Amino acid sequence: MIINRIQMLGQSVLSTVSRLGQASVFLYQIILTMPGVFLRPALIIKQLHSTGVQTLIIILVAGGFIGMVLALQSYYVLVDFGAEDSISQMVVLSLMRELGPVITGLLFAGRAGSALTAEIGLMKSTEQLSGMEMMAIDPMQRVLAPRILSGFLAMPLLTAVFMAVGVLGAYVVSVHGFGIFEGVFWSLAQTKVDFYTDLMNGMIKSVVFGLVIVWIAVFEGYDSMPTSEGLGQATTRTVVHGSLAVLGLDFLLTALMYGDI
Amino acid sequence: MSFGWGSRKIFNNISLDIPRGKVTAIMGPSGTGKTTLLKLIGGQLTPSQGSIEMDGNNVHQLSRKDLYQLRKRMGMLFQSGALLTDINVFDNIAYPIREHTDLDESLVRSLVLMKLNAVGLRGARDLMPAELSGGMARRVAMARAIALDPVMVMYDEPFTGQDPISMGVLVNLIRSMNKSLHLTSIVVSHDVPETMSISDYIYLISGGTVVAKGTPDELRNSSDPWVQQFIEGQSDGPVPFHYAASPLMQDLLQE
Numbered sequence: 037m038i039i040n041r042i043q044m045l046g047q048s049v050l051s052t053v054s055r056l057g058q059a060s061v062f063l064y065q066i067i068l069t070m071p072g073v074f075l076r077p078a079l080i081i082k083q084l085h086s087t088g089v090q091t092l093i094i095i096l097v098a099g100g101f102i103g104m105v106l107a108l109q110s111y112y113v114l115v116d117f118g119a120e121d122s123i124s125q126m127v128v129l130s131l132m133r134e135l136g137p138v139i140t141g142l143l144f145a146g147r148a149g150s151a152l153t154a155e156i157g158l159m160k161s162t163e164q165l166s167g168m169e170m171m172a173i174d175p176m177q178r179v180l181a182p183r184i185l186s187g188f189l190a191m192p193l194l195t196a197v198f199m200a201v202g203v204l205g206a207y208v209v210s211v212h213g214f215g216i217f218e219g220v221f222w223s224l225a226q227t228k229v230d231f232y233t234d235l236m237n238g239m240i241k242s243v244v245f246g247l248v249i250v251w252i253a254v255f256e257g258y259d260s261m262p263t264s265e266g267l268g269q270a271t272t273r274t275v276v277h278g279s280l281a282v283l284g285l286d287f288l289l290t291a292l293m294y295g296d297i
Numbered sequence: 298m299s300f301g302w303g304s305r306k307i308f309n310n311i312s313l314d315i316p317r318g319k320v321t322a323i324m325g326p327s328g329t330g331k332t333t334l335l336k337l338i339g340g341q342l343t344p345s346q347g348s349i350e351m352d353g354n355n356v357h358q359l360s361r362k363d364l365y366q367l368r369k370r371m372g373m374l375f376q377s378g379a380l381l382t383d384i385n386v387f388d389n390i391a392y393p394i395r396e397h398t399d400l401d402e403s404l405v406r407s408l409v410l411m412k413l414n415a416v417g418l419r420g421a422r423d424l425m426p427a428e429l430s431g432g433m434a435r436r437v438a439m440a441r442a443i444a445l446d447p448v449m450v451m452y453d454e455p456f457t458g459q460d461p462i463s464m465g466v467l468v469n470l471i472r473s474m475n476k477s478l479h480l481t482s483i484v485v486s487h488d489v490p491e492t493m494s495i496s497d498y499i500y501l502i503s504g505g506t507v508v509a510k511g512t513p514d515e516l517r518n519s520s521d522p523w524v525q526q527f528i529e530g531q532s533d534g535p536v537p538f539h540y541a542a543s544p545l546m547q548d549l550l551q552e
Contacts, residue, residue: 167379170339171393171445172368178396 059255066184066254069177079182080189087148087183087250088190092197094143099198102139103205106130111214123216124225127206132229132238133294136199138286141245144191145278149253152183153274156257157267165258180258184250191246192239199238237293244285249278298347300330300337307333309505310347315449320475320482322496324489325503326527326536331485332376334502335451338483339373340364351449369397372442372450376457378434380426386413386437387422393444412440416470432463439470449481450474456488464491471495489528493517501527 073079106127114120156179159165165175203225210216229235253274260270300308307330315321323331336342338349340356349356354367380389390409394400400408413419416436426434435455442450452471456464472495475482486492493499493513501509501516501524509516509524516524526534542548 162382163375163377163379164381166336166341167373167375167381169341170368170371170373170375171396171441172365173393173396174365 058259059251062255062258063184063251066176066181069174069181070185072177073181073185076182079178080185083182083186084190087144087152087186088193090151091144091147091190091194094147095140095194095198096201098139098143099201100205102135103127103131103202103207104209106135106202107206107209107213111210120214121216121220122224123210123214124203124206124221125228127210128203128225128229129234131199131202132234134238134286134290136195136202137238137241137245138282140191140195140198140242141249141282141286142279144187144194144246145249145253145282146275148187148190149249149274149278150271152187152250152253153257153260153271154267156180156183156254157260157262157270160258160260161262161267180254183254184247187246187250187253188243189246191249192242195239195242233294237289240293241286241289244289245282248281248285252278252281298337298344298349300333300342300344300346306505308337308344311502311505311507313500313507315481315483316498317481318475318479319497320472320484320495322484322486322492322499324485324487324492324499324501324527325508327487329503330505331487331502332453335373335453335483335485338451339368339371369445370448372445372447374435374438374442374450374452374455376454378426378438380429380434380438380441382426384425385422386418386424386426386429389426389437390441390444393441397445408444412444413437415443415474416440417466430463432459432466435459435463435467436470439467439474443474443478443480446478447480449483452482452484452486454486454488455484456486456491464488468495489530493528 107123110123110126111120114122114126156165159175159179165179168175168178207221211218211221256270256274256277260266298308298312299306299310313321313323323334325331333342337344338351338356340359343357348358351367351371354363356364356367359367380386381392384392387409390412391405394405394408398405410419410422413422416439418433418436418440421429421433421437426437429437439455455467455471459467468491471482471484474480484492484496493516496513498512499510499516500507503523509519509521511519516528519525519528523535525531526536532538
């Protein structure tokens, strides 16, 4: 009984390591095809539209509400200490350092990541990728690489939009809701935020998250079983693994950027 | 050539010659690896033993670049059609031409319209793949398979799921295109009458080996009971109707 469980555990670890190796080789092969993708910017622009522009609405709505909720919660705590004027500092730092890249990453994994997996999985199950290979067209270069690149480019842009809308949401609640003086709100937001430590670190996080999410999404789609059940499982794995990767990497990057661990 | 998935052998030391300019059919029961054979010929899969040659080139020893060059001389009609679903019929046919040539768009247009005319679908050029019937999708895929003027075209189950009119159209197209474009055609199918009507030579494969080969007439006159059962579509014979089981009475009386 115990030996069986140890065997199952070993098998599971081996399978995970093997899959990670496959995914790494897969990414390496895609990176090798990248130079050819830059010669066809239309492919990247098309993918930027589907991964970036079509994710914009959910980012705008979520960013606005999260900024407003942050302002509400911050006010209720800070008002006890007579420090409610510091709302903007708290909200802006939270958004730029953590919530901006992390929540954008989670939403991106759910919206764009799952769509990418489904699209590529369906292309595989309907033999579109095999068809391209037989037409002597490399699907890695024409289909997969532009998608990886678009995620890499779209995530920082979406994160910037999320942060901006979040700050605006906080502004509306703080200035028009709680009567915080407008000049104080904006001057604290400006003086207490460091361009490199806060904004750039948040942007670096978003680039890393974007790359990891599209890597997972594209690999899961390409590696999916060509059945409806297999496609469903692959889409689920993209969202689960993508979200967990964002949270895990966020801890790692935060420790490297701000901590002394 | 031999090939298998893990420990499961699909082909065991199988040997086939595909003569130039002819229609060669590969037939056999479902699950015998007919589609796998086409993928092996196209270099999408690699045999575990032996080799596959096309025009003197060992397909699996070519570099990636040379393999892609060779594939430009092969066309393949997939069972599903494998049309790109996000672009229309015209762009599907134009896709390989635009990818591999620097032709002017006006010339690309003329070429695409000629290919579509050959399969009778010039008028459907603006339709999306989702708007096509199964038979039309196969014909569009056929036009795409000949877009780069290949020397060889492989057809994977071209007749499956087609109504009698579509099937008749496809049968005639395969035969007429082979003749007019001087193609070498490989037709993988288990639709016996249609395939036999257009083939010059037939290989029957089962259990990983070639069980019979010859012209359609030779196979019709074969005394091999397996061949007769397959060609005549008899439900019982060397391939039993019943899956291996204990006697019926014993099963019924068992609590």
